[in-house]
Amino acid sequence: MVEVYNTIAGLRQVLKQRRQQGASVSFVPTMGFLHDGHLSLMRLARERGDVLVASIFVNPTQFAPGEDLEAYPRDLERDLALCQSVGVDIVFTPEPSQMYHPKASTTVTVAKVSQGLCGTSRPTHFQGVATVVTKLFNIVQPDVAVFGQKDYQQLAVIRRMVRDLDIPVEIVGGAIVREADGLAMSSRNVYLSETHRAQATALVGALRSTSAQVDGGQRSAEALLEHARGFIGRHAPAGRIDYVELVDPLELTPVVGDMGHGGAVMALAVFFGQTRLIDNMHLGAP
Numbered sequence: 001m002v003e004v005y006n007t008i009a010g011l012r013q014v015l016k017q018r019r020q021q022g023a024s025v026s027f028v029p030t031m032g033f034l035h036d037g038h039l040s041l042m043r044l045a046r047e048r049g050d051v052l053v054a055s056i057f058v059n060p061t062q063f064a065p066g067e068d069l070e071a072y073p074r075d076l077e078r079d080l081a082l083c084q085s086v087g088v089d090i091v092f093t094p095e096p097s098q099m100y101h102p103k104a105s106t107t108v109t110v111a112k113v114s115q116g117l118c119g120t121s122r123p124t125h126f127q128g129v130a131t132v133v134t135k136l137f138n139i140v141q142p143d144v145a146v147f148g149q150k151d152y153q154q155l156a157v158i159r160r161m162v163r164d165l166d167i168p169v170e171i172v173g174g175a176i177v178r179e180a181d182g183l184a185m186s187s188r189n190v191y192l193s194e195t196h197r198a199q200a201t202a203l204v205g206a207l208r209s210t211s212a213q214v215d216g217g218q219r220s221a222e223a224l225l226e227h228a229r230g231f232i233g234r235h236a237p238a239g240r241i242d243y244v245e246l247v248d249p250l251e252l253t254p255v256v257g258d259m260g261h262g263g264a265v266m267a268l269a270v271f272f273g274q275t276r277l278i279d280n281m282h283l284g285a286p
């Protein structure tokens with residue numbers, strides 16, 4: 001049976017014992033309401049550690065006022081059953097009061113890669129993510145941690161933070177898991193109306209269609225961006241583009257002019273009503 005801990009002290013005690021027995025620890029941090037995307041990360045992590053820890057914590061500091069913190073979908077009982085089904089050993093599910101001291105005044109800021117893309121419309125988001133992930137790493141002290149590539153910028157921020165702060169953990173990126181029609185899995189997909197859900201496939205459609213342009217020899221970043229924006233405009237008239245960008249895969253800086261032969265990442269975010277969906281794809285040679 002999966003063991004559940006909601007205090008830092010309780011989790012630390014059990015992990016200390018397991019480490020003393022020589023066990024390695026792999027870790028998947030989540031905000032719960034698990035779907036197949038999370039489960040694929042857990043399966044990846046299962047292979048990489050003796051003890052697999054998952055956290056389920058809807059982190060308030062990565063939501064800005066007016067975002068969907070209160071409405072964020074939650075179903076702990078179902079999540080625990082899913083964790084059990086993929087071999088998670090330990091779930092850490094703290095209350096916010098356990099994670100944040102009432103007078104906490106320390107945050108982690110990762111410059112540059114936190115800016116642009118999602119950082120433009122969510123300027124405080126990555127500071128909240130970097131801070132909570134640092135805290136979770138300090139609490140769990142995993143050997144390996146697995147994050148999804150759907151949140152491409154988040155993964156880049158965490159890799160940079162681990163590198164810059166010498167945090168002793170290996171970061172592994174798990175491939176995007178998609179619904180049968182291509183929509184990237186996300187806990188927020190449940191918010192979509194029937195019309196919005198149907199049009200949401202325009203995100204992956206735009207990425208695939210733009211990738212085909214690259215394979216056909218198109219190298220101009222501007223032409224590729226225009227192609228992707230046009231695709232979304234035609235196939236998702238109810239959508240509102242937050243951004244469509246072509247960026248350097250590591251630095252996340254915008255690609256201008258000829259994208260060269262090293263490839264680039266196209267990242268996009270589109271609102272359907274209040275729901276903001278993101279997706280990304282590597283275009284061209286890796």
Ligand code: PAF
Nearest residue numbers: 029030031059129132151
């Ligand atoms: O990707 C998420 O679910 C969250 O941003 C994370 C990494 C669990 C931090 O709260």
